[in-house]
Amino acid sequence: MDNHQQDLFTTTVLKNWELTLKRISAVFDRNSDEELLQPIAPGKNRAVYLLGHLVAIHDGMLPLLGFGDRQHPHLDALFVTNPDNTRTPLPAMQELRNSWTSINALLTERLSQLRPEEWLEKHTAVSSEDFAREPHRNRLNIVLSRTGHVSYHYGQLALLKK
Amino acid sequence: MDNHQQDLFTTTVLKNWELTLKRISAVFDRNSDEELLQPIAPGKNRAVYLLGHLVAIHDGMLPLLGFGDRQHPHLDALFVTNPDNTRTPLPAMQELRNSWTSINALLTERLSQLRPEEWLEKHTAVSSEDFAREPHRNRLNIVLSRTGHVSYHYGQLALLKK
Numbered sequence: 001m002d003n004h005q006q007d008l009f010t011t012t013v014l015k016n017w018e019l020t021l022k023r024i025s026a027v028f029d030r031n032s033d034e035e036l037l038q039p040i041a042p043g044k045n046r047a048v049y050l051l052g053h054l055v056a057i058h059d060g061m062l063p064l065l066g067f068g069d070r071q072h073p074h075l076d077a078l079f080v081t082n083p084d085n086t087r088t089p090l091p092a093m094q095e096l097r098n099s100w101t102s103i104n105a106l107l108t109e110r111l112s113q114l115r116p117e118e119w120l121e122k123h124t125a126v127s128s129e130d131f132a133r134e135p136h137r138n139r140l141n142i143v144l145s146r147t148g149h150v151s152y153h154y155g156q157l158a159l160l161k162k
Numbered sequence: 163m164d165n166h167q168q169d170l171f172t173t174t175v176l177k178n179w180e181l182t183l184k185r186i187s188a189v190f191d192r193n194s195d196e197e198l199l200q201p202i203a204p205g206k207n208r209a210v211y212l213l214g215h216l217v218a219i220h221d222g223m224l225p226l227l228g229f230g231d232r233q234h235p236h237l238d239a240l241f242v243t244n245p246d247n248t249r250t251p252l253p254a255m256q257e258l259r260n261s262w263t264s265i266n267a268l269l270t271e272r273l274s275q276l277r278p279e280e281w282l283e284k285h286t287a288v289s290s291e292d293f294a295r296e297p298h299r300n301r302l303n304i305v306l307s308r309t310g311h312v313s314y315h316y317g318q319l320a321l322l323k324k
Contacts, residue, residue, distance in 0.1 A: 001163070001168050001278055001279050001282070005278075005279060005282055006163050006168075008282055008297055008298065008300070009171055009278075009281070009282065009302065011298055012282075012298040012300060012302045012303050012306065013175075013302075013306065015298050015303070016303065016306040016307060016310070020310055040203075040321075041202075041203035041204070041206070041321055042203070042204060044203070044321060116163050116167075116171075117163050117167060119171070120163070120167055120170055120171065120174075135170055136170065136173055136174040136177050138170070138174060140171065140174045140175075141174050141177070141178065144174065144175065144178040144306075144309075145178060145181075147306075147310060148178070148182055148309060148310060148313040149313070151310040151311070151313035151314045151317070152313045152314065152316055152317035152320070153317055154314055154317070155313070155314035155315055155316070155317035155318045156317045156318060156320075156321065158314070158318075159202075159203055159206060159318065159321075
């Protein structure tokens with residue numbers, strides 16, 4: 001592949017990441033704060049839990065991709081390590097909405113600046129020894145798996161009435 | 163990127179595709195035929211509809227990727243163009259299970275034989291003129307979007323009891 005083709009590879013991956021984010025963000029945008037407090041199905045997670053969960057997981061991509069420190073580590077206790085429950089006070093909905101927009105803008109900007117070979121560098125949660133054996137544990141793999149994670153929860157949010 | 167790096171790019175994409183298929187297939191495998199006849203949530207699609215839907219969509223990848231004719235075009239009327247309903251007779255569950263396994267084995271085999279530059283060739287549903295303007299409408303894009311489609315429904319199937 002020439003340089004143009006290498007760029008096309010990463011551009012295609014990045015466009016898929018952006019399209020996936022655009023689709024799920026439209027669900028958050030068209031549902032009111034009150035509607036996001038509804039569960040996606042009886043007895044299942046509330047939509048707001050999925051929003052907070054996605055912010056926390058994407059925030060965790062910053063150090064994983066070598067883009068810097070986390071900005072919202074406090075969200076893990078609310079949205080990752082503990083299941084959804086209606087007793088724990090949550091951050092303001094607008095704060096979660098804003099964090100979702102800003103963390104994705106930051107990740108997308110940093111990803112768009114990576115050269116093709118930098119997509120293939122190891123992510124920070126794999127040791128050099130393991131990476132030598134498993135060279136697919138790279139930045140590209142993180143982006144692909146997190147894009148899939150967004151789609152997973154997008155499918156669940158699609159069960160909401162609108 | 164050297165040749166090794168180019169191969170690593172496509173290998174990473176292919177591993178993500180395979181992992182995503184492995185996860186959703188485990189849901190189909192651990193649920194009995196009877197359990198797959200249950201809806202994923204009250205009033206929503208039955209799991210069997212999602213299984214048939216995914217077989218039909220992946221079958222459609224064969225011509226789209228230039229891998230040959232469709233094998234199961236009759237599934238579209240049951241699982242794509244019409245919504246789920248309990249009145250229409252379905253194919254035998256074992257037939258759907260077998261088709262799911264075999265279509266994915268075929269797609270994965272053919273994808274693993276593509277050279278890196280072949281991943282960037284246009285898919286068959288885009289014209290040469292459009293492709294000149296939108297070069298990301300390539301085979302890679304099809305595989306990324308279909309992988310996301312699997313994750314979308316995997317998230318819904320995760321709402322089943324097991």
